[in-house]
Amino acid sequence: MSERNNILGRIREALKVSAPLPGLHGDTASAHRSTESPASHAREWLPSVGASSEEQVALFAKNAADLKADFQLFASRDELIIALIKLRDTEKWSRVASHGGGLTNFANKALGLPVTLTDHGYNVQEMEQCDAGITECDALIAQTGGVVVTSRSAGGRALSVLPPHHVVIAQRGQLVSDLPTAFANLQSKYAPDFPSMISFITGPSRTGDIERILVLGAHGPKKLTILCF
Amino acid sequence: MSSNVSDFKTRATEKAGDLRHRSVIRTALRSYEIVRDKRKAAFQSWESARQAAAETKWEAVNHLDKHLEALTAKLEARGTKVHWASTGAQAREIIAQILRDKKARSIIKSKAMTSEEIHLNDALEKEGFTVVESDLGEFIVQLRHEPPYHIVFPSMHLTRGEIKDLFLKELGDAPSDSPEELTMVARRVMRQKYITADVGFTGANFAIAETGMISITENEGNARITAALPKTMITLMGIEKVLPRFSDLALFLPMLATAGAGQPMTCYNTMYSGPRQPGEVDGPEEWHVVLLDNRRTELLADAEQRDALHCIRCGACLNVCPIFRNVGGHTYGTTYSGPVGAVITPHLRGLQEWKHLSNASSLCGACTEACPVKIDLHHHLLQNRRNASASQPSFFEKLAYQVFGIVANEPAFWSLAKKIGWLTQPLQRAIKGSALDPAKAWTKTRDLPPQPRESFKDWWSNRK
Amino acid sequence: MDALYLRAGISMVEILERLGHKVICPNEIACCGQPPFNSGYWDEARTIATPVLEKLANAEAIVIGSGSCGAMVKKFYPDLFKGTRYAELAKQVAAKTWEFSDFLVNKLGVTDLGAKFPHKVTFHDGCHGLRELGIHKQPRALLANVQGLQLFEMTEVSCCGFGGTFSAKFPMISTAMGEVKCTAAAETGAEYIVSSDSSCLMHIQGLLSRQGKPTKTISLAEVLNTQ
Numbered sequence: 064m065s066e067r068n069n070i071l072g073r074i075r076e077a078l079k080v081s082a083p084l085p086g087l088h089g090d091t092a093s094a095h096r097s098t099e100s101p102a103s104h105a106r107e108w109l110p111s112v113g114a115s116s117e118e119q120v121a122l123f124a125k126n127a128a129d130l131k132a133d134f135q136l137f138a139s140r141d142e143l144i145i146a147l148i149k150l151r152d153t154e155k156w157s158r159v160a161s162h163g164g165g166l167t168n169f170a171n172k173a174l175g176l177p178v179t180l181t182d183h184g185y186n187v188q189e190m191e192q193c194d195a196g197i198t199e200c201d202a203l204i205a206q207t208g209g210v211v212v213t214s215r216s217a218g219g220r221a222l223s224v225l226p227p228h229h230v231v232i233a234q235r236g237q238l239v240s241d242l243p244t245a246f247a248n249l250q251s252k253y254a255p256d257f258p259s260m261i262s263f264i265t266g267p268s269r270t271g272d273i274e275r276i277l278v279l280g281a282h283g284p285k286k287l288t289i290l291c292f
Numbered sequence: 293m294s295s296n297v298s299d300f301k302t303r304a305t306e307k308a309g310d311l312r313h314r315s316v317i318r319t320a321l322r323s324y325e326i327v328r329d330k331r332k333a334a335f336q337s338w339e340s341a342r343q344a345a346a347e348t349k350w351e352a353v354n355h356l357d358k359h360l361e362a363l364t365a366k367l368e369a370r371g372t373k374v375h376w377a378s379t380g381a382q383a384r385e386i387i388a389q390i391l392r393d394k395k396a397r398s399i400i401k402s403k404a405m406t407s408e409e410i411h412l413n414d415a416l417e418k419e420g421f422t423v424v425e426s427d428l429g430e431f432i433v434q435l436r437h438e439p440p441y442h443i444v445f446p447s448m449h450l451t452r453g454e455i456k457d458l459f460l461k462e463l464g465d466a467p468s469d470s471p472e473e474l475t476m477v478a479r480r481v482m483r484q485k486y487i488t489a490d491v492g493f494t495g496a497n498f499a500i501a502e503t504g505m506i507s508i509t510e511n512e513g514n515a516r517i518t519a520a521l522p523k524t525m526i527t528l529m530g531i532e533k534v535l536p537r538f539s540d541l542a543l544f545l546p547m548l549a550t551a552g553a554g555q556p557m558t559c560y561n562t563m564y565s566g567p568r569q570p571g572e573v574d575g576p577e578e579w580h581v582v583l584l585d586n587r588r589t590e591l592l593a594d595a596e597q598r599d600a601l602h603c604i605r606c607g608a609c610l611n612v613c614p615i616f617r618n619v620g621g622h623t624y625g626t627t628y629s630g631p632v633g634a635v636i637t638p639h640l641r642g643l644q645e646w647k648h649l650s651n652a653s654s655l656c657g658a659c660t661e662a663c664p665v666k667i668d669l670h671h672h673l674l675q676n677r678r679n680a681s682a683s684q685p686s687f688f689e690k691l692a693y694q695v696f697g698i699v700a701n702e703p704a705f706w707s708l709a710k711k712i713g714w715l716t717q718p719l720q721r722a723i724k725g726s727a728l729d730p731a732k733a734w735t736k737t738r739d740l741p742p743q744p745r746e747s748f749k750d751w752w753s754n755r756k
Numbered sequence: 757m758d759a760l761y762l763r764a765g766i767s768m769v770e771i772l773e774r775l776g777h778k779v780i781c782p783n784e785i786a787c788c789g790q791p792p793f794n795s796g797y798w799d800e801a802r803t804i805a806t807p808v809l810e811k812l813a814n815a816e817a818i819v820i821g822s823g824s825c826g827a828m829v830k831k832f833y834p835d836l837f838k839g840t841r842y843a844e845l846a847k848q849v850a851a852k853t854w855e856f857s858d859f860l861v862n863k864l865g866v867t868d869l870g871a872k873f874p875h876k877v878t879f880h881d882g883c884h885g886l887r888e889l890g891i892h893k894q895p896r897a898l899l900a901n902v903q904g905l906q907l908f909e910m911t912e913v914s915c916c917g918f919g920g921t922f923s924a925k926f927p928m929i930s931t932a933m934g935e936v937k938c939t940a941a942a943e944t945g946a947e948y949i950v951s952s953d954s955s956c957l958m959h960i961q962g963l964l965s966r967q968g969k970p971t972k973t974i975s976l977a978e979v980l981n982t983q
Contacts, residue, residue: 066376067364068530068721070585074357077593078355082354085346085666089315090364100536101347105543106339110334110556136574162573181573187521201332207546207557220520224513242542249505250538257503257564259370259575260519263545265557268513272447273455273471275320281428281475282482283513283560301926308932318936434917548758574905577844612917618932653927655794656931677796685797693792693800700787700804710759733924737931741760748762752769 069252105243112206112240118206119240126208127289130266131279134208136235137292143232147290151176154228156194160185162218164199166232171197181218188224196226196284200233201261202248204292206241209265210289211249214257220260229267229284231290296625303623306651307355313449315569317617320448324666327554334556345547346542346666349602352501353530356592359534360583365741366504367581370566375582380410383584387412387493387526388419390580391690394524396421396490400482402508402515403427404495405443405605406584409627409640423493424485426514428478436464441534441621443628444607449620482514492576493520496529497548497604503538504565506581509548519564525565525576527564531583532592538563544604551664597672600635602665609659609669615652624649631659635663636673643680687733694754707749716741757821758786761954767981768821768856771869772803789829793836794920801836809833809845817863818853821977822953823885826855831888855885857894857952857976867897871982874904878946879976880937880960882953883915895952895976902979908944912936917957934963940973949973 070134113119120136127134137143150156151174159169160179171178174197179189190196198217200210210231212223223229239245249261268283306312332338352359364374375381391399399421407413413423413434425434429446433439435458440446447455452469459466459477467473494515498507506527508515519525535544541563549555568575591601610616610630621629626637626649634649650673659669681690699705724735734740746754757765765781772779782850791806812818820826830853837846860866879899885891899907917923917933941949949959949971956974961973 066359066382069359069378070376070583070589071360073585073589074531074592077589077598078354078357080593080595082350082595082598085343085350085602101537102343102350102537102540102543104537105344108335108337108344109543109546111336129556133491146478151673174538184573192481192485209557214569214572214575220575221517223518242546243539246539246542254503257505257563257565259569259572260562260564262560262562263557264518264560265555268511268560269559270428270512271414271553272427272432272445273450273452275323275445275448276452276471278472278475280479281512281514282318282426282479284515304926305928314932314936322762345975473954534891539905594973614917614933614936615929618929618936651795651922654883654915654917654930656883656915658883658915661887674794674796677794678798679796679802681796682798689795690797690800691795693795695801695802696787697803700789701807703783703786706758706786713759724862731924733927734962736927737966738959739965741961743759743957744762748758748765749781749783751762751766753783 073164100152106241109241109243110206116238119238120235123205123238125205125206126205127266128208130208132208132266132289134289135291137290140169140200140292143290143292144170147230150230150288153192158193159195159197160190160222160226161197162222164200164216166199166234167197170232181222187221190221190225193226195228195230196222197230197232198223200231200237201252202245203233203238203289204242204245205238205264206261206263209263211245212262212264214260215258223262223264224268224283227280227284228286228288231265231287231289233289235291238291296645298650299421299625300623300652303617303625306348307620307623308618310427313620314618316449316451316738317620320445321611321617324554329554330552331550331554331556335550341543341547342664342666345664346599346602348535348543349665350599352534352536353592353598353601354533356534359536361533362501363499363504366501367566370504370569372566372579372581375580377582378585379743380584380586383410383528383582383586384412386582387528388416390526391416391421391491394490396524398422398485399491399493400485400489400522401425401430401493402495402510402518403430403446404493404528405416405627406495406530407493408439409647410528410584414525420488424489426482426486426518427510427512428475431478431482432458434507439622439627442607442610443605443737449622455529468559486517486521489522491524491526492581493526493528494518496527496533498541498544499529499534500538500541500563501534501536503539505563507541507545507561507563509545509558509561511553513560514733516560516562519562519576520574523577525567525579526582527579528582528584530588531585532588539547543547547664548604551662552610591636594639596675597639599667600632600639600672602630602667603636604665606656608662608664608666612662614654614656614658631669631673635667635669635676638680643676644684647676647680650680710743714745717743757953760892760958761975762956764975764977765820767975767977768819771977771981772819775864780815785811788828789836790825790832791920793828793832794801798836802840803929805833805836806842809837809842809849812849813845815852817859818849819856819859821856822955823882823889823891824949824953824955826853827884827888828943828965829853855889855891855952857898858889858891861897866899871901871980872903872980873982875904875948876908876946877948877950877979878908878910878941878944880910880916880941880949880951880956881913882951882956885952890929891952895950900952900981902982903960905979906955908946910940910944912940914940916956916959918956919954923959930959931963933957938963938967938971939967942969947972950976952976
């Protein structure tokens, strides 16, 4: 524990002298600072999202398309299932990985393929051989075109990144307007017992490490499909 | 002149004249600039967001003790082992000891500048561990046995042809020089390494005091897999990475992505709050978080420059810096290059040994303008120069400025100096750029303007 | 400006006088002290800057024909004199100091000086003027009213590489930066590079001349003083 005390001791010693406030080029800290968190108005500064739910759905669709994610919205669950089966055929899936859940159970049953379920542990090599990982999610975010998954709601940590195609089954009610809302919802849903992993997935895996040229599927999924009803 | 300075000057001179390098970097950054500007414009108010981010970081750094204690307590409550390291050597030893305890052999790493800072790979490899960098850019530079060129784009100095040749030589596999196919080679190589690795190693972009989380930002998914499959996970983070609240990420994640790569959000932003928890299906059984000081507390003690600890390592200041763009990342000889590297390296590794980085700047201020957390970067370069001169002045430079002061303050001397300048022009032209020319640092590549006989002050006094 | 770029200084004086102002150029002031300040020799900088402060104390407004020297007086004098007995005076002087184009546009409300300069030009923003003083729109507003002048903006906004003693301490980096600047200027097809800062122009012109490039440089004040 001694290094802990040493470091904290040095920090406290250093902080005896107060620092200039940020962005003011050298003015010393004044005592009266607001008790409000500086980022509490983030919503007013981040990219705008539109007021109505229709606008936000349209924004999500546009942002997802920019990210090269495939977003499809359906009027009913049955329509979604038809699209999923079509996807299975065009992508020639022979085995998928998934987890138990209200939406995924239905989807997996309809697919009629061998499924590696993660709920009670799984073989990693087997999951790696699957053609797609099918998960639920916690939220869709209009502002970014991305989804939120957690280790609890989306079949663990690996399912959404190991198979080459990640398919998210979602409901329209899961769409939230912006990032501040997404964070607030996670906090009210889980705190203090958070899933050990919360991941904001914004488009399929990508890299620009070779000449800054975009390549999808660097290590995670090459394809991300979001099916929503 | 210490070898740091002469090495820097040699490399800088070579790279600055390297037109191929100049064009590779300019092309790479041109595409970044276009998307960055577009993403910034999408913000309703980028400037307000910057100010709020700066204030949030100010709050975090100026109450660092409190936030670190909260973070640690929350992490430990869920079974994470937290370690504290005052020095790089201590951090290396802590990490090596975990590996020995686990009888580990292979480590899969996702990108972490802190591990570069403490030269972790070298130390672990010397002990016989196999360390593989999984981020594509890091993997490429690891194969070349060189440090990352840039803190965000490690391999931006290389062309696809060079990477193809490298893959052929080192991996025996490179179907073409297409970035797509080369990326898929790396993907295939890495897949089995994830599955067989004993330990996964990551860095950290943010730590959340309120909820006890480490947030990792990445595009490739390699950190996600690194934190999912191996039985043991180790995270190394600088103590300054802490943010007060979970909700702060709603601001910082899009800002990091925008400033760093011109993205609305980086592809994966993942918050980890513990090892695998009861009822969860995967994730490491053990998670070790190593908190690294390594002289960050010295920077903290300099209140004037404390805001340099606000840095979120987005690389925006490197990307806009005309020095960085012309001399390249490796010239600095430091883990953190570019303007922020020039500011903090003297604190982390010694002012006198690294002050030349603060001198190697035209103080144009593009860095400060680009910084998403409003670090007063180019003014800190001035302060480093002031501190360096105050503690160890150069005799000749000081004398020169004293003489200059006398001349500038006395109109008769000033007038005389101008006359001498005018009279010696023909001589100067004859020797310009040669070894004899006292102004050769200028005249080797540039002409001096002709000096008219009459000066402004002559004109002013004559017209009365 | 005194020895090398007197045309810029003369143009400033003539413009201000035409606008009906009384101009005083104290003979004792030669330099604002920026060279030692930027090199870290703040004691030596104060030696030069203190008489400057004293001479300027009673001026109604101080107009400086360089963004760089302007930034020194307006922004860095308060830093330089912080904690000394000149701290208050430095703040007062800073408050009434103006860069030339800023003074014309924002203090006097003048944007049309009746100038005529029938050439294609590009404008180089000196970094200190641009980023320390926020000078960007002002020179453009003035150039917009110059008859016959066509302004073509460079795609890359970057430092010319001068940077005071930096240009001599790290000549190759400085030269490389200047080359990038000259390339960006040449890409616009401009005949002239116009700037508020003589030091930037000296650097750019020095490179252009050495490399035998046809592009010319001229100060903003000279352009505005054409008839």
